[in-house]
Amino acid sequence: MEKIYERPSFTSPAIGMGFCPGCSHSTAHKLMAQALDKYGLRDKAVLIYPVGCGGLGKDWVRLNNIVALHGRAAAVGTAIKKCNPENIVISYQGDGDLAAIGMAETMHAANRGENLTVIFINNTNFGMTGGQMAPTTLLGQRTTTSPDGRDIERHGAPFKMAELIAELDAPKFVGRFALHDAKNVIKAQAAIDKAIRMQVEGKGYSFVELISLCPTNWKLNPVDSAKRVEKEILKEYPLGIFKDFE
Amino acid sequence: MSKEFIKGNEAMAEAAVRGGCRFFAGYPITPQNDIPEYLSKRLFEVGGTFIQGESEIASINMVYGVAATGVRSMTSSSSPGLALKSEGISFIAGSRIPAVIINVARGGPALGTIQGAQQDYFASAKAIAPGGFRCFVVSPSTVQEAADLVYEAFEIADKYRTPVYVLTDGVIGNMMEIVELPPMRDPEEMLSSDAWRITKYNDDSSARQFSTYRPTGEMLTVDNIAMAELYEEWQEKEQRWEAFMMEDAEVVLTAYGSAGRIAKSAVKELRAQGIKAGLIRPITLFPFPNKAYENINYDKIDKIFVVEMSIPPQFVYDVELATKSQLDYININTSGGVIVETESIVDKVKESM
Amino acid sequence: MPKIEVNKEFCKSCGLCTVQCPKKIIKIGSEVNSKGYNIAEQTDESQCTGCKLCAIVCPDTAITVYK
Numbered sequence: 001m002e003k004i005y006e007r008p009s010f011t012s013p014a015i016g017m018g019f020c021p022g023c024s025h026s027t028a029h030k031l032m033a034q035a036l037d038k039y040g041l042r043d044k045a046v047l048i049y050p051v052g053c054g055g056l057g058k059d060w061v062r063l064n065n066i067v068a069l070h071g072r073a074a075a076v077g078t079a080i081k082k083c084n085p086e087n088i089v090i091s092y093q094g095d096g097d098l099a100a101i102g103m104a105e106t107m108h109a110a111n112r113g114e115n116l117t118v119i120f121i122n123n124t125n126f127g128m129t130g131g132q133m134a135p136t137t138l139l140g141q142r143t144t145t146s147p148d149g150r151d152i153e154r155h156g157a158p159f160k161m162a163e164l165i166a167e168l169d170a171p172k173f174v175g176r177f178a179l180h181d182a183k184n185v186i187k188a189q190a191a192i193d194k195a196i197r198m199q200v201e202g203k204g205y206s207f208v209e210l211i212s213l214c215p216t217n218w219k220l221n222p223v224d225s226a227k228r229v230e231k232e233i234l235k236e237y238p239l240g241i242f243k244d245f246e
Numbered sequence: 247m248s249k250e251f252i253k254g255n256e257a258m259a260e261a262a263v264r265g266g267c268r269f270f271a272g273y274p275i276t277p278q279n280d281i282p283e284y285l286s287k288r289l290f291e292v293g294g295t296f297i298q299g300e301s302e303i304a305s306i307n308m309v310y311g312v313a314a315t316g317v318r319s320m321t322s323s324s325s326p327g328l329a330l331k332s333e334g335i336s337f338i339a340g341s342r343i344p345a346v347i348i349n350v351a352r353g354g355p356a357l358g359t360i361q362g363a364q365q366d367y368f369a370s371a372k373a374i375a376p377g378g379f380r381c382f383v384v385s386p387s388t389v390q391e392a393a394d395l396v397y398e399a400f401e402i403a404d405k406y407r408t409p410v411y412v413l414t415d416g417v418i419g420n421m422m423e424i425v426e427l428p429p430m431r432d433p434e435e436m437l438s439s440d441a442w443r444i445t446k447y448n449d450d451s452s453a454r455q456f457s458t459y460r461p462t463g464e465m466l467t468v469d470n471i472a473m474a475e476l477y478e479e480w481q482e483k484e485q486r487w488e489a490f491m492m493e494d495a496e497v498v499l500t501a502y503g504s505a506g507r508i509a510k511s512a513v514k515e516l517r518a519q520g521i522k523a524g525l526i527r528p529i530t531l532f533p534f535p536n537k538a539y540e541n542i543n544y545d546k547i548d549k550i551f552v553v554e555m556s557i558p559p560q561f562v563y564d565v566e567l568a569t570k571s572q573l574d575y576i577n578i579n580t581s582g583g584v585i586v587e588t589e590s591i592v593d594k595v596k597e598s599m
Numbered sequence: 600m601p602k603i604e605v606n607k608e609f610c611k612s613c614g615l616c617t618v619q620c621p622k623k624i625i626k627i628g629s630e631v632n633s634k635g636y637n638i639a640e641q642t643d644e645s646q647c648t649g650c651k652l653c654a655i656v657c658p659d660t661a662i663t664v665y666k
Contacts, residue, residue, distance in 0.1 A: 013444075016608060017658075024658060025658075064445075065453075066455070068307060069303075075307040076311030077311065079319075082314050108304065150313065180657040181656055191656075
């Protein structure tokens, strides 16, 4: 009998990832690991971690990584890549980090067309701090800082980051994918593989938005969280490739 | 070695390149603009990289990232810009990464003035950002010294894996003087140790992680004790100052940076008038050169003139600590934005004698 | 015969594999791991087709698939 699916090499064999049950940060880590394994890039990879839940991943990966200040991962990644072009630089960020405090760094790195891979975890809230409203929170969604639901008059509308970045001239691959079921995970895997391969080939900036589950702060079990993605979130955040220059 | 008639900001920029700087990120702010302008061309000539960041914050974070890979890196700014950079400097210090930061300071608070000023003493030497860390802080009095200190700053930064902070102002930054620039260092010779920087991942022992979050107070205690020991080591080994005409001084002045050069002129003028004046001029602001003040003859001298371009005064508190509050402290200070004049120093000294 | 193997310590009982399995032969079992999570288990190995979907959706790579 042959192993046809196993754990990728960069996650620690001894300890499981410490994210909550059903959390898509774990899934996203798996996909990044599998892509790096597939192309044999683990030795050259530098993972830029954000502040927020995503940053917890540092304890379970076995490769070079650096935790950026809140929102600044794209700036940190820009500089590392420019001075060390042989490194494969992945900027891994959540929605508070990338779309709120780090909006300037995010947009400017994209607009410069840095040869980076940006993985954007969109779980419609600030996870680590306890589920506050994020730029990506859906209209009507209740969070700890939008207790009556997000209201367009009071809070503005959700930021659609993939569409926003696809509007810029420089980015080469921009898409939104989801992690709530196997069919979508397979598509997300293909997108991450492609984004990393494009970086290897020097093709420029790629942005992969991943609609992610945050069962703990959504106060739903993981299975119901997956249903919420299908029923509510994908209506606001359509999946697809918005830009592909290959 | 050739001498050049060169502006302070450009001398610091060229000295950085010669000292091995191969990465600079910065954002426009007066009065330091000559530094990024100079480096935007010069760095590419030596195989380095220059980025005009989208903000002060992005720029310091670019330095943080690239310095973690062992490339000698620098940013520069002026007071309000340094406020924005402070969190990034805290990460660099907390991660024990070498980097050089130049503050061509202006008068504050807030936008203040762009003229010569020393309003950033506390913000540079004491508390750049929350967290209780320090940078290795130096402050030059001449363009030559500015170039020399920036050149050496990269060595100090690598030696101690610390941010080195050069505090100067528009007086030095925009002044032209004749300077002997230091020789070009071979960057191959000074790639800092692979033991800490991000290189290629070979096995788990070579995986580098830069993270300043500590889940427990016990873990943070270990880091902070190491930090305190580092600062003690600096206090022991790295205090620097200039003692000018102090051997027989009966009147003691003290000042640093641009005020230091003006106080020096005042000492010369006082000597010309027959008054035996001397100057203690700190070059390192952290570690503060306490040793310089130990040589004062406390039996004969009962007061010290502290010249500073800051209202309210700041530097005087370190002088008082270094002299153990044994003297009268006479402030000769102007606000940031107003250059203190030699004549007013001479008059005030004579008046108080 | 295809089969799956669940790493007992990595499973967090999230249940995503149970809804994903086309044959509905994975359920959350009664066995509990050291962190207190009930571990997912395959109830009828003979029906497993080795389609990998459970492993693909598993966030924690707790599932290894053999064929």
